Amino acid sequence: MSPVSYIFGIVAAVLALAVVIELLRRHSLRERHAIWWLVAGVLALVVGVFPGTLVWAAGLLGVEVPTNLVFFVSIAILFFVCLQHSAELTVLESKTRVLAEQSALLELRIRQLENDRQSADGSSSTQ
Amino acid sequence: MHTRLDSTLIVMPAFNEEASVAEVIAEVLAKLPGVSVLVVDDGSSDATASRAREAGALVAVLPFNLGVGGAMRAGFKFALENGFDTVVQVDSDGQHDPSSVPALLDALDGADLVLGARFAGAGEYKVGGPRHWAMVVLASILSRTAHTELTDTTSGFRASGPRAVRLFAKHYPAEYLGDTIEALVIATRAKLVIRQIPVAMRVRAGGVPSHNPLKSAAYLARAGMALTFALIRPRGTFLPAVEVKP
Numbered sequence: 564m565s566p567v568s569y570i571f572g573i574v575a576a577v578l579a580l581a582v583v584i585e586l587l588r589r590h591s592l593r594e595r596h597a598i599w600w601l602v603a604g605v606l607a608l609v610v611g612v613f614p615g616t617l618v619w620a621a622g623l624l625g626v627e628v629p630t631n632l633v634f635f636v637s638i639a640i641l642f643f644v645c646l647q648h649s650a651e652l653t654v655l656e657s658k659t660r661v662l663a664e665q666s667a668l669l670e671l672r673i674r675q676l677e678n679d680r681q682s683a684d685g686s687s688s689t690q
Numbered sequence: 691m692h693t694r695l696d697s698t699l700i701v702m703p704a705f706n707e708e709a710s711v712a713e714v715i716a717e718v719l720a721k722l723p724g725v726s727v728l729v730v731d732d733g734s735s736d737a738t739a740s741r742a743r744e745a746g747a748l749v750a751v752l753p754f755n756l757g758v759g760g761a762m763r764a765g766f767k768f769a770l771e772n773g774f775d776t777v778v779q780v781d782s783d784g785q786h787d788p789s790s791v792p793a794l795l796d797a798l799d800g801a802d803l804v805l806g807a808r809f810a811g812a813g814e815y816k817v818g819g820p821r822h823w824a825m826v827v828l829a830s831i832l833s834r835t836a837h838t839e840l841t842d843t844t845s846g847f848r849a850s851g852p853r854a855v856r857l858f859a860k861h862y863p864a865e866y867l868g869d870t871i872e873a874l875v876i877a878t879r880a881k882l883v884i885r886q887i888p889v890a891m892r893v894r895a896g897g898v899p900s901h902n903p904l905k906s907a908a909y910l911a912r913a914g915m916a917l918t919f920a921l922i923r924p925r926g927t928f929l930p931a932v933e934v935k936p
Contacts, residue, residue, distance in 0.1 A: 660756055660864060664764040667730070667750040668771070675748075 572611035580604035695724040699774040701765030704782035705732040715745035721788045730761035759869030763862035770859040778849045786847040790889040794849035802854045802882035806847035806889035824910035875920035
């Protein structure tokens with residue numbers, strides 16, 4: 564591995580981690596959504612600084628080409644992030660549904676109250 | 691006499707039904723004196739809500755389209771909050787004949803949920819081809835689940851007793867086919883008693899049942915999925931309806 568590609572790997576990992584941490588710091592990203600990105604960033608940093616760990620892990624798992632382990636882990640993490648987003652979307656949809664129902668029923672109630680008041684006003688003014 | 695009608699809420703989910711909704715409400719109010727009608731306007735872009743209001747119904751306007759199941763759950767919630775014991779779902783397109791409602795209500799004496807079935811002898815409603823087979827398969831599986839003979843599981847014409855209203859105000863699925871098929875499974879798993887009675891069904895004002903085999907296959911697949919997942923939901927998802935003292 565050339566020194567340039569070694570540095571490149573580390574810089575990319577640090578950049579990714581910095582973006583995630585900055586978003587967290589500004590409350591633009593919630594912890595439970597950031598967890599997978601943090602895991603990915605840390606893994607990338609570890610492998611970038613100590614390429615030996617990748618070769619060691621690949622050997623441990625019987626993966627012949629260590630780079631393939633990188634691809635496998637990346638795809639697995641992206642898969643879980645996607646799945647988590649789909650699940651979150653479902654939760655959000657059911658929350659919006661409750662809000663929509665509530666707003667419809669509240670609007671109906673306000674209309675009824677207004678009608679009641681108008682008819683009460685009407686009857687008192689005719690007296 | 692049906693004093694029961696006073697504590698009965700007719701819920702009509704309506705999506706862009708300005709052409710028929712007023713007429714259906716007028717018919718319901720004429721044939722069922724004392725009943726309250728709630729039209730749930732499911733995000734219509736036409737004058738459904740104002741037509742329904744002019745016709746003398748209560749109208750809840752959903753800010754966007756939720757589907758029949760979403761509209762019905764809003765209806766069940768309204769019934770629960772406003773002290774109605776019974777909810778009867780009637781379509782706003784005039785497909786359901788309000789004169790069958792008293793029969794549905796009578797059947798509630800021995801049951802929590804009563805379906806008005808289209809194929810149980812009354813009326814001239816016919817569905818043929820693959821869609822019919824799909825319905826037969828669904829009916830046989832659901833009959834076994836519900837411990838009663840059901841022939842028309844996708845009928846929207848149904849009456850819910852107090853226990854069912856309490857359950858459905860909380861758990862009423864919004865997914866496609868969830869409101870008919872999954873709701874039955876939810877009711878079964880909450881140990882509600884389900885019955886079916888024959889009702890006459892009129893031909894829908896607009897739209898012809900599809901005979902496209904591809905669409906029928908998709909229908910069966912979605913219905914099968916709705917059914918499967920309803921059956922394998924974790925235990926305790928639908929707690930038995932709790933008795934609430936007024």
